[in-house]
Amino acid sequence: MQDALSLALDHARQAGARQVLVIRLRVGALSGVVPDALQFAFEALAPGTLAEKAELAIEPVPARFWCAECRGEFASDDLFAECPGCHRPSGELRAGRELEVASLEIE
Amino acid sequence: MCENCGCGATGEDTIGISAGHESREHGHEHEHGHDHAHEHGPGAHHGHSHEATHSHAHSPEAADSDPSLAEARRTVEVRRAILDKNDRLAERNRGFFRARGLLVLNVLSAPGSGKTAFLRETVRALAPQLKAGVIVGDLATDNDAQRLRETGAPVVQITTGTVCHLEARMVARAVSQLDLAGLGLLLIENVGNLVCPAAYDLGEDLRVVLLSVTEGEDKPLKYPPMFQAADIVVTSKIDLAEACGYDRDLALSNLRRIASRARVFETSARTGLGMDQWRSFLLAQCAERKTRDPLGPE
Numbered sequence: 555m556q557d558a559l560s561l562a563l564d565h566a567r568q569a570g571a572r573q574v575l576v577i578r579l580r581v582g583a584l585s586g587v588v589p590d591a592l593q594f595a596f597e598a599l600a601p602g603t604l605a606e607k608a609e610l611a612i613e614p615v616p617a618r619f620w621c622a623e624c625r626g627e628f629a630s631d632d633l634f635a636e637c638p639g640c641h642r643p644s645g646e647l648r649a650g651r652e653l654e655v656a657s658l659e660i661e
Numbered sequence: 662m663c664e665n666c667g668c669g670a671t672g673e674d675t676i677g678i679s680a681g682h683e684s685r686e687h688g689h690e691h692e693h694g695h696d697h698a699h700e701h702g703p704g705a706h707h708g709h710s711h712e713a714t715h716s717h718a719h720s721p722e723a724a725d726s727d728p729s730l731a732e733a734r735r736t737v738e739v740r741r742a743i744l745d746k747n748d749r750l751a752e753r754n755r756g757f758f759r760a761r762g763l764l765v766l767n768v769l770s771a772p773g774s775g776k777t778a779f780l781r782e783t784v785r786a787l788a789p790q791l792k793a794g795v796i797v798g799d800l801a802t803d804n805d806a807q808r809l810r811e812t813g814a815p816v817v818q819i820t821t822g823t824v825c826h827l828e829a830r831m832v833a834r835a836v837s838q839l840d841l842a843g844l845g846l847l848l849i850e851n852v853g854n855l856v857c858p859a860a861y862d863l864g865e866d867l868r869v870v871l872l873s874v875t876e877g878e879d880k881p882l883k884y885p886p887m888f889q890a891a892d893i894v895v896t897s898k899i900d901l902a903e904a905c906g907y908d909r910d911l912a913l914s915n916l917r918r919i920a921s922r923a924r925v926f927e928t929s930a931r932t933g934l935g936m937d938q939w940r941s942f943l944l945a946q947c948a949e950r951k952t953r954d955p956l957g958p959e
Binding site (some may be wrong): 556557558561562565566569571575579584585586596636643644646647652653654655656657658659660661 | 705733734735736738739740741742743744745746856857859860885886887889917918919922954
């Protein structure tokens with residue numbers, strides 16, 4: 555969260571922000587990140603910064619896997635990704651490990 | 662600070678690096694200077710197209726003196742991965758390791774799965790043909806480093822304080838303390854933790870995840886990101902399998918679901934079971950690396 559916050563603050567300062575209203579994060583279902591923990595860390599770190607009053611908006615990114623048999627992608631909320639077509643397990647993750655600062659709302 | 666669990670202080674000063682003698686660390690010179698991608702994304706322009714506002718927007722003073730700007734709520738596109746910095750440093754490490762022809766393993770598991778014993782026996786088994794160095798991470802103490810030094814291998818201990826995983830920059834600093842002369846293999850024993858270390862690339866060639874037979878066959882199902890990131894899974898303490906009612910078929914089928922591309926080795930550091938296969942595998946990997954890598958040693 556420290557890195558996320560400093561990244562956000564750098565961008566906010568460059569854009570001449572007086573304060574940061576919203577920090578939007580994209581968090582993949584398989585990133586291993588616990589949104590509550592991010593929120594908790596954010597509340598601990600934000601005071602005294604431009605983002606003191608900012609809202610942390612976390613956009614979840616669902617996991618998508620690739621099935622080499624069926625030559626197609628499939629979504630899986632279940633972390634044990636099994637192709638719905640052929641019921642084979644897939645280890646090839648196409649999306650869902652994201653952990654990024656997407657955008658900021660500033661003023 | 663860990664992105665995943667929010668643990669730990671951010672200060673570098675909590676990180677200790679010890680090569681077993683008085684040492685001075687290098688290598689945080691790259692803390693700065695990585696902020697080159699300051700692209701102002703489309704959002705910084707769209708909807709606020711009056712040029713005067715934008716041209717002042719880089720300076721805080723301008724913002725203060727321009728009421729129209731001060732009130733304007735606007736969006737700044739960032740689109741930068743949070744682990745970017747670690748990933749860049751990990752790539753630096755990787756380049757450094759490749760240039761030296763080092764095979765590098767990042768060894769991960771829950772606390773108490775037998776990483777240290779496994780690595781100690783790995784170093785011993787390889788000793789005649791391949792010299793290995795070890796970097797070992799723990800929150801505190803250099804007990805693991807001492808156990809590993811019994812093998813005669815060069816060992817650097819990283820104490821992370823309250824940080825629950827190793828990061829690329831810690832490894833870069835530790836490597837600068839390690840005598841790399843003659844080394845063909847670098848073993849990095851990560852902090853015992855099945856969650857956060859999964860997200861941090863250290864610049865390794867292979868990720869090795871240990872699963873001891875005493876932990877339960879469903880561990881891979883409980884901690885999918887860690888096992889999904891594994892190139893190799895080592896089921897350790899296999900000598901205890903019978904005593905703890907380990908269901909091998911179930912464990913392997915769970916592993917195949919989560920870590921379908923990982924190679925599995927079944928070992929016991931205590932009895933030496935399976936260590937021959939593991940040793941041959943590592944020797945083959947090192948040999949392959951030397952022939953295929955144009956930046957390898959002469």
